[in-house]
Amino acid sequence: MTERPKSGMPAGALILLILRVLNSGSSHGYAIAQRIHVLSREVLQVEEGVLYPTLQRMLLKGLVKAEWGISETNRKVRFYSLTPAGRKQLRAELSDYNRVNDAIQTVLRTA
């Protein structure tokens, strides 16, 4: 089996980012990648080979749902949006992330 494409970020982090992006409104796959790229000041690059498997996994877990819509280029494309479970998951992951991040920052500052 060939190696999976590298994400350039921790595995759990991508889910959090997607949830956060979709929290501001529904969006198609390419737009999700673009927004993460732009908002991270072009530091984070989400590759297709990571984005779609992750989205599939989130669909299976019921965190997001997909509906057909029309893109800005007038193409029929699927828009992903958060489900109530996704919103709940976002809150949980955010508080988790913040707690861990604070802890890591504290260690980095004081050690």
Next chain:
Amino acid sequence: MEFFRRLQYLLHWRQRSQELQRDMEFHREMMTQQDRKSFGNPARLQEIAHETWGWSWLERLAQDLRYAVRQTHRKFGFSLTVIVTLALGIGANLAIFQLLQGLLFTQLPVTRPAELYSLHAVQSPFDGQWFYSYRAYERLRQATSATAPVIARSGMGTGVLQARDRFSKETTLQMVSDNFFAVLGLSPAAGRFFQPSDDLAGQTEMPVILRYDFARNAFGDVRAVVGMKAVLNRVPVVVIGVAPQRFSGVVQGSAPDLWLPLIAQSSGRFGTWFDSLGPGYNIDLEAPWRNQEGLFWLWALARLPDAEKGQATLRWTQALQPDLRLLANATKDPNEREQILRTQVQLLSAASGEGSLGAEYKRPLVLLLAMSAMFLLVGCLNLGNLQLARLSGRQREIGVRLALGASRWRILRQLMVEDLLLLVLGGVLAFATCRIVSGLLLHWASGRERLIPVDLHFGWALFGIGVLLLILAQLGFSVLPAWRITRNYPAATIHSSRGNIGTSGKRDGRWSSLLLVGQVSLSLLLLSMAALFAQTLLNLGTLDAGLDRRHVLSVHLDLVSGGLEKQDLTSLNKRILDRLRALPAVHAAAMQMCRVPGCIWNSAIHVSGRPDLTEAQMHGEENHVSVDYFRTMGIPLVRGRAFGEADQPHAQRVAILNQAFAQKLFGADDPIGHFIGYKAPPGDHDFQIVGVVGDAHVDGLRLPAPPVVYLSLEQGGDSAATIEVSAVGSPANIATDIRRSLQAVDPDLPIADIVPLNTEFDDGLSTEKLLARLTATFAGLTLALAAIGFYGLLSFQVIRRTSEIGIRIALGSTRGQVLRLFLRQTMLILISGILPGIVLTLLVGRSARTLLYGVRETDPWALVAASCVLIAGGLLATVLPARRASALDPIQTLRAE
């Protein structure tokens, strides 16, 4: 929750894939518009996304299966061989095993069957059955504790059941003690079982209990039948209950349609098998049997917990003392007398039912099971061989796939999935075949009239064995060859499409030849067994039975149930015979008491003035026959005269012996003029011997011709039960004429059956027919498999050795020499297979000796015939591909290299 969503993805696979594909296409489009960045292989990316759905294993299996179906389609001949081999091989094994299991290992469907025992004391004087008189049964029952009860049953009888709506049906019946069902621990499917008050004399209606299947088939609803009044052999009966569904009696191979209490015998309308002390002991068959000490007609069974065994047998032996004394006094031989008096009651487990049916069929069925196992083995060898050849043909493909990075495991799995598909198909067909074949076997084994009642339910054991055989088959013909072929994979195999002439090919060839040698050995075994059984059947079919079985037609009368009284018969008999003799196609007609074959009316004859005769000399069979009997049956008169019109009731009573009996009683002396009788002096002067006739196989073809004494029916013998008619042409043609004539004499004459005598003799050969048919089938199939094996191996070798042959021909080899090259190889395989095959046949044949007749396994002709057939088959299967090889154009083949 998540699982259901996953399932959704599986169910809407195509739609979901398309959605994903469009998402990704759109993504790619947007990317190319903006920064043209490469993002890898789209198909691979999509595959990775698919994997998150969690069904990739299934997807891969589906791939393998699709590939397998394609391969199956491509290799149609091979697939067909696999499926047919498995379906027939495993199906036949299962069917025979099922029959064997039903006959030997099935316990009676009663409470704790292991506690049931047959009580054996002394065998009855003439028929050698473990019979008891009713009085003896009463004594046994009285000497019994409540925890070890004894039950009794009679033999099978027949009866015509007439019920409402002019319903009339021929039935089989059995008389049983009132505690029969209670002791077996059964509960009725409807109504109730017998109770002591049912066994009392003087009831206006006799209570009967019906067998479940009989009740359902005859009357529909089993509950509605309870309380139904009917007439059985002109005795009014009332149905009081129906036995549970799986219960068909306690005797293997016989299922009474209805059960009656023992008191029913006293009506005199229900005849069953009996034995007695003999004509000298005031036995009156017309009087109720239950009062007669010297009349034996009941078998005894007991339920006996282990703890009570010793004590109970002691008590029973004690209780039987009066009966032992009676039997001992009736015995001439002092040693035997002593032995009878010392008899102890023996217990014989009846957990699987009484009777010898299982023992009778055990040997032929075990032999057949061995034959079918051989067949399966040959089939698997053959498949393994074809598989090796087939896979060698695919070496290039497999090599390429291995080289491209497929793991060996993946290839193995691929190959096995291909075979698994065939295996599943073959397995399903095998179970279907089993159902059909077991029914067919039962039909063949049962003969003409009734199916042997065997519980042929399809249990887990059978299913397990079937699956086990399938797994073994898969291992043999699929896993091992695949393992071998993927083992040594040098990249070299890819080089030439023809394969190299190198060492690996030779080694495969040697394996294949070895498998073929095994196949030939087993084929020879099956072929020669088939020849032996065919010869057995032929010997019995053409056996001189001592009578003319080709032209005689038997008309069986049902006198007991038909209700004709004895005094009516004498004048009726004469009118019947006169009428029949007037028919143009009738050569002669006569009557007899017996039913031939198989009368078993055993008797003992005293010769006047010869007190020195031993019991063994005096025992023989007895038959009462009318005038013209010997001429009708084609039994030759050897000395003296046959019965004539002068032998009237008031004249000197006469007897005729057959040669066997004359020899036993008189040795070389002339028996004519001597007097014989049933009793010791002075009762040994009743009949005068007037003639001697030839011996005939009246007990059946396989049994030797018994000693028989014939008495005159006209001089007051028993009632005639059979009319024999000798036809001028084929007897089957005149059956309707005879029926019409008989009805003209008396429209109420109870005709049970009109059958050619030969058909009845043939009925006794059902086991022989079964063996001959099945072994012939197996042998034919094995021969076909061996031929396929040779053809497959040779075709494969011709392809492999194309270049070699091309070179040979180019160097001056003639076509004949090339042909001989292949034929020599086949001959070598055949001979090295036939030799061990002969040893195998001698070993198996020795154990089957009792099943053969007039032929032995050591008779060379069966082996020679089988070898010739095999050699012919093998050479024929070789010539076709070998001729193809010899017709090769050397220039073409060398250019192709």
